[in-house]
Amino acid sequence: MTDKRNRVSWKSKLVDKTFLEACIQELTSNDREGSGLKASSWVVVAEKLKTYHNFIVDKKQMKNRYDYLKEKYAVWLKLKNKTGNIYNPTNSFNMTNEEWEAEAKLNNYVDKLRNAPLPCPELYTQLFDRATSTGVHSWGPSSTLPHPNETFSTHDFEDTEKDEPAPHADTPSSTVPQPTSEESSGRTKNKGGK
Known part of the structure; x- marks a missing residue:
């Protein structure tokens, strides 16, 4: 006989709040x-x-909830x-029905935010900030690029050389005006007769 896992319902906002707070506390003390x-976390x-809500779940159910909440947060952050x-x-978001439908085509979690706002957004931000990236230019902990909040000074790039742009092969050289020998030496003809 196989051991069948009980299906749990995460419908209580209080259970989610306790879950988020407990995850934040564990990340703060034990890292990711x-x-x-x-x-162990x-x-x-x-x-x-279990203690606060008599809510019994196993590790896989919690990981699934964690991933679900992270995805929902990523969509919320993108919309925000x-x-x-x-x-x-x-x-909440001030969007027309057409805008909601267009966003829903991009991500399934959009409809969940349309019908109910993200509860406790500050907890989601604490838990998932820097663990969630959205968009093509976003940054995450596994990114190989520097964090966008890091600042650089010009001396960080002093060793780089600037390459001169190569002339286009399809541009005839006769159309590019070339300085005369007098112009390049700094002497120009005085056309005013002075």
């Missing part, structure tokens, strides 16, 4: 393992859920950072 929590999070000032202080 890959993009998630360490094995999952045990602590599960114990807190979208130009046009569509995000408002009530933690």
Whole structure:
């Protein structure tokens, strides 16, 4: 006989809040393992859920929830950072039905944000900031590029050489005006007769 796992319902916002807070606390004290929590941290999070809510879940169920919340946060962050000032202080988005439908075609999690705002966005930000990247120019902990908040001075690039652009092969040299020998030596003809 196989051991069948019980299906759990994560519908309680309080359970999610406790889950997020416990994950933040574990990341603060024990750091990350890959993009998630360490094995010992999952045990602590599960114990807190059981103690505070009598909510019993295993590691795989918690990891699935963690990944789901991370994806939902990434979509929320993308919408929040979208130009046009569509995000408002009530933690919702001012978008037309057409805009929602266009975004929903790009990501399945959009509809979940359309019907209900992201609860406790500050907890999501604490947990997933720097662990979530959105867009082509985004940065994440596994990025090979420097963090976008790092600043560089010009002396960091002093050793680099600037290459002169090569002339285009299809541009005839006769169309590019060349300085005369007098112009290049600094002497020009005085056309005013002075």
